[in-house]
Amino acid sequence: MIKGTSASPGVVIGSALLINEEELVILKFISTFELEEARLGQAIASAKLELNVLRESTHKTLGEDKAQIFEAHIMILEDPELLKQTLTIIRRESVNAEFALNTVANQFIAVFETMDDEYLRERASDIRDVTSRLLYTLLKKKKVSLGNLNGPVILIAHDLTPSQTASMDRANVLGFLTDIGGKTSHTAIMARTLEIPAIVGLGNITQKIKDGDQIAFDGETGEVTINPTAEQIEFYNNRHNAFLEMKHELGRMIGLESKTLDGFHIELAANIGTPKDLDALHRNDAEAVGLYRTEFLFMDRTSMPTEEEQYQAYTEVVLGLKGKNCIIRTLDIGGDKKLSYLNIGEEANPFLGYRAIRICLKEPELFKTQLLALLRASVHGPLSIMFPMISSLEEILAVKKIWNELKKELDNKNVPYSHNIQLGIMIEIPSAAIISDILADHVDFFSIGTNDLTQYTCAVDRMNEKIEYLYNPYNPGLLRLIHMTIKNARAKNKMVGICGSMAHQKDLVPLFVGMGISELSMSAMHVLSTRKIIRGLKKSECEKLVEKFLKLGTADEVKALLN
Ligand code: PEP
Numbered sequence: 001m002i003k004g005t006s007a008s009p010g011v012v013i014g015s016a017l018l019i020n021e022e023e024l025v026i027l028k029f030i031s032t033f034e035l036e037e038a039r040l041g042q043a044i045a046s047a048k049l050e051l052n053v054l055r056e057s058t059h060k061t062l063g064e065d066k067a068q069i070f071e072a073h074i075m076i077l078e079d080p081e082l083l084k085q086t087l088t089i090i091r092r093e094s095v096n097a098e099f100a101l102n103t104v105a106n107q108f109i110a111v112f113e114t115m116d117d118e119y120l121r122e123r124a125s126d127i128r129d130v131t132s133r134l135l136y137t138l139l140k141k142k143k144v145s146l147g148n149l150n151g152p153v154i155l156i157a158h159d160l161t162p163s164q165t166a167s168m169d170r171a172n173v174l175g176f177l178t179d180i181g182g183k184t185s186h187t188a189i190m191a192r193t194l195e196i197p198a199i200v201g202l203g204n205i206t207q208k209i210k211d212g213d214q215i216a217f218d219g220e221t222g223e224v225t226i227n228p229t230a231e232q233i234e235f236y237n238n239r240h241n242a243f244l245e246m247k248h249e250l251g252r253m254i255g256l257e258s259k260t261l262d263g264f265h266i267e268l269a270a271n272i273g274t275p276k277d278l279d280a281l282h283r284n285d286a287e288a289v290g291l292y293r294t295e296f297l298f299m300d301r302t303s304m305p306t307e308e309e310q311y312q313a314y315t316e317v318v319l320g321l322k323g324k325n326c327i328i329r330t331l332d333i334g335g336d337k338k339l340s341y342l343n344i345g346e347e348a349n350p351f352l353g354y355r356a357i358r359i360c361l362k363e364p365e366l367f368k369t370q371l372l373a374l375l376r377a378s379v380h381g382p383l384s385i386m387f388p389m390i391s392s393l394e395e396i397l398a399v400k401k402i403w404n405e406l407k408k409e410l411d412n413k414n415v416p417y418s419h420n421i422q423l424g425i426m427i428e429i430p431s432a433a434i435i436s437d438i439l440a441d442h443v444d445f446f447s448i449g450t451n452d453l454t455q456y457t458c459a460v461d462r463m464n465e466k467i468e469y470l471y472n473p474y475n476p477g478l479l480r481l482i483h484m485t486i487k488n489a490r491a492k493n494k495m496v497g498i499c500g501s502m503a504h505q506k507d508l509v510p511l512f513v514g515m516g517i518s519e520l521s522m523s524a525m526h527v528l529s530t531r532k533i534i535r536g537l538k539k540s541e542c543e544k545l546v547e548k549f550l551k552l553g554t555a556d557e558v559k560a561l562l563n
C-alpha cells in the first residue's frame with residue numbers, strides 16, 4: 001500500500017495505463033535572430049489558438065470558473081517578461097528559440113517552486129504546462145491525447161497538466177495517479193470538478209506500476225494498492241459502495257430545506273476565502289455566505305489592496321451569490337496571519353496582541369478603505385458586515401462612529417449604497433460573550449467564532465500541539481458560554497450563528513439546535529451532510545439534550561452524552 005495526497009474522492013479498481021510522455025530533447029544550435037523570433041511568434045500564436053479552443057470547450061462543459069484556468073494560461077503565454085527574456089537569450093547567444101525558451105521557463109518554474117505559499121508554489125505547474133505546449137509546437141511533436149481511450153483505465157503519470165485533465169475521455173478514465181502535485185494544483189481542482197477520483201504526490205508511482213497492473217485506490221484517504229488480493233478487492237468494493245451510497249444520499253439533500261422535523265429552519269451557510277469558493281458553495285447548495293474571510297485579499301502581495309480592488313472583489317462575490325446573503329468579515333490580520341507590508345512588530349503573544357479590529361481601529365485609513373469598498377459594493381446585492389475579535393462595547397461604539405461618518409461622506413458625494421446593511425460582531429472573546437445581553441442591543445447579529453473562543457476560554461493556544469488535548473470542543477465551560485451567547489441573542493430577537501469549525505461537527509449539531517442557533521456556517525463540503533442531520537432532528541428533543549448537558553462537569557461526559 002502506497003500513500004499520497006488526496007486530490008479528488010472516490011474509490012476505484014481497474015487496470016493501469018502508464019502515460020509515458022516522450023522526453024523532449026532540447027538541442028542548442030546556432031541560428032539567426034530573425035528566424036527564431038518568427039518561429040517563436042508562430043508557436044505563441046498557435047498555442048494561443050489551442051488555448052482559446054480549450055477555454056471555449058471548458059466554458060461549455062465545466063463552466064466559467066474552470067475556463068478561467070486557461071485564461072490564466074493565455075496570460076502566461078503573453079507574459080512580457082517571459083518573451084523579453086527568451087528573445088534576449090536568442091539575440092545574445094544566437095541560439096534557437098526552444099533552447100532559449102526552455103532556459104527561461106526553467107528559471108521561472110524554479111522561482112515559483114520555492115515559494116512559501118502552497119497556492120503560488122502550485123502555479124509552477126501552470127507555467128510548465130504553457131511552456132511545454134510551446135516547446136511541443138516548436139519541435140513539431142504531439143502531446144499524448146487522453147481524449148480517446150480504448151477502454152476503462154486508471155491513468156498513471158509523472159504529472160498531468162490542467163489541459164490534459166480538462167480534455168480527458170471521461171467515460172474511460174476511472175481515475176488517475178501522479179508522482180507529483182498538490183491538493184491545490186489546477187489538476188487536482190479540475191479532477192474534483194470532473195468528479196474523477198485522483199491521488200497526487202505519490203513520489204515514484206510511475207516506477208512501481210506497469211501497464212496492465214490491477215490497481216485499487218481510495219481518492220479520499222490517498223491509499224493505493226497495486227495488484228490487490230481478493231480480500232483487498234472486497235475491501236475496496238465495500239468502500240466504493242459506501243461512497244456511492246453516501247453521495248447518493250447527500251445528493252438527495254440538494255434543494256431540500258434545512259428544517260427540523262418540528263419545522264425549525266437553521267440556515268446552512270458556507271465559509272469562503274476567495275470568490276473562487278462560490279463554485280463549491282453553489283454545488284453544495286449552501287444558503288448564504290456566513291463568513292467571508294477577507295484577509296486572503298490582503299495576503300500574497302506587497303502592498304495594501306486599493307479601495308477599487310476591494311470593491312471589485314466584494315462585488316464579484318455579491319453578484320456571484322445571485323441574491324443569497326453574504327456576511328463579509330473585515331480584516332482579521334495578526335495572530336498567525338501576517339502581512340509583509342504592515343509592520344505589526346514582534347510580539348510575545350501574537351494571539352493576545354495586535355490583531356483584527358484592534359489594528360483596524362488604530363489604522364483608520366486601512367479600515368475606512370475597506371468599509372468604503374463594502375458600502376459601494378452593497379448596491380449589487382445583499383451584504384452584511386461583521387467585525388472580528390470584539391472584546392468590549394467600547395470597540396463596537398468606535399466602529400459605529402466611523403461607520404456613520406463614512407455613510408455621511410458618501411451621502412454628501414451622492415454615492416449610492418444600500419441602507420439595509422446588517423452589522424454584526426464575532427463572539428470569540430469571553431469578555432464579549434459574557435456581556436452579550438448588552439452587546440445584542442447594539443448590533444444586528446452575532447456569529448460565534450469557536451476556533452478563537454475555544455483558545456481564549458480554555459487559555460489554550462490553537463497552534464500549540466503540546467496542549468492540543470485542552471483544545472476540546474466538548475469542554476462544558478466553553479459550551480455553556482456558547483449557550484449563554486445564543487440565549488442572549490435570541491432574547492433580543494437577534495440572529496446568532498456559529499462560523500468556527502465546531503459548526504459542522506456532527507455530534508454537536510443537535511446541541512446547537514437545542515440551544516436555539518439560527519445559522520451554522522462551515523466549509524461548503526459539509527453543508528449537505530449537516531442538512532441531513534438537521535432534517536432528522538426534533539428541536540424539542542434537542543432542548544431536552546441541552547437540559548441534560550447542563551448537569552455535566554467533564555468533557556468526556558459531554559462527549560458520551562452526545563454519542
Ligand atoms: C473563529 O475564530 O472561529 C473564526 C471563524 O475565525 P478564524 O478561524 O478566521 O480566526
Ligand code: MG
Pocket residue numbers: 388428449451452
Ligand atoms: Mg477567529
